[in-house]
Amino acid sequence: MPPFAQPAPIGLEDRVLSFAVSLLVGGGALYAGTHVVSETGEYAHAVLTALFGALAWTVLAAIPLLGWLLATVAWVGVVKWRFRLGWLRAAAVGIVAWAAAVVVLAALELIGVGSVSALGVPGA
Template identity: 65%
Template sequence: MLTVAVSLLVGGVALHASTHVFADARGYTHAVVTALLGALAWALLEPIPLIGGAVAIVTWVAIVKRRYRLGWLRATGVGVATWAAAVVVLAALELLGIGSVSALGVPGA
């Protein structure tokens, strides 16, 4: 349970950081809730045979689009920046010896 909570917080950090670049960033709590909604959508849709990954990523971007009131292009930019930020945060944690977490709510991280 602790790993899931920390992973969700890492996903929230990455999303919050990326919205400072592409959107009017809201509070960190808003980013964590958005990451949680994205993780739930990903978990439900990704297992669909053949098209699950594509449907899941479009849904994840749609959640970001809706929660931050963005267009599709900017929401996609937030997605790419969120993934990059998550990779950096996870690499830093790995260097500190904390390698058992992920970035929950960030596709591909």
């Protein structure tokens, strides 16, 4: 690339594809978490839970000072509500989901797909 060349702008299709893949990765991580912790749930349910969790996280994380704490509690609450788990099991799902998302994202990075995240899994 020449020294002053600008990278190509990201088009709408690329953004939608990145969002969809990120949501599927986040849903897969949540599915793995629920399967390990409680052996329940289905993938489509986990993807929708990831979307709800991402929305709760986005709204509450913006609050100054305690936003991250409120967002974390809300995210675990979403998992608790959607999968009908107790608080401890929902938190355990979150830990397993985070670990699964980190592994999947690292694998994607190794094969050259580094522009995605795990939407709906905080910190991944």
